[in-house]
Amino acid sequence: MILEQKAKTEIRGCLHNGGFTLIEVLIAIAVFAVGMLAVGSMQISAVNNNFAARMRTEATILASERMEELMSLENYNDPLLSDITHIWPDPVDPDAIYCMEWEIAEDYPLTSTKTIALSVRWTENELGCGNFDTKEHRVDIDFIRANL
Numbered sequence: 001m002i003l004e005q006k007a008k009t010e011i012r013g014c015l016h017n018g019g020f021t022l023i024e025v026l027i028a029i030a031v032f033a034v035g036m037l038a039v040g041s042m043q044i045s046a047v048n049n050n051f052a053a054r055m056r057t058e059a060t061i062l063a064s065e066r067m068e069e070l071m072s073l074e075n076y077n078d079p080l081l082s083d084i085t086h087i088w089p090d091p092v093d094p095d096a097i098y099c100m101e102w103e104i105a106e107d108y109p110l111t112s113t114k115t116i117a118l119s120v121r122w123t124e125n126e127l128g129c130g131n132f133d134t135k136e137h138r139v140d141i142d143f144i145r146a147n148l
Helices: 002-015 022-071
Strands: 086-088 099-106 113-122 137-146
Touching: 022 099, 022 113, 022 137
Parallel strands: none
Antiparallel strands: 086 099, 099 113, 113 137
């Protein structure tokens, strides 16, 4: 009998529960919206950082490939290893994303050596290599090649 009465009291308590108020629902929606905005902002940031990382990786690969090519030349006096400033691709190429430049310093730091200073530069929103020095991003590699 006591259990029956207690069960009826609990049921009555549940029946008088009015549910959520409009203010509680609005607060819950506001908290959810702020959380979703934070997730969206984080997603945009991740996409931008992935794009920048891809560009840097491609530039590093280009620099490494060119440096390997220069280091593997059989002729120590090859024109690509002359002490002028070399630019790739042609500075007037309007479609170039990455611009590469390398300079050779003869007999530096030791005699019978060439120091190769290679730089790859780019800007995300600009094509062409006409204004190499104003590019926003760069990857630089230096090597020393001995005349063996």
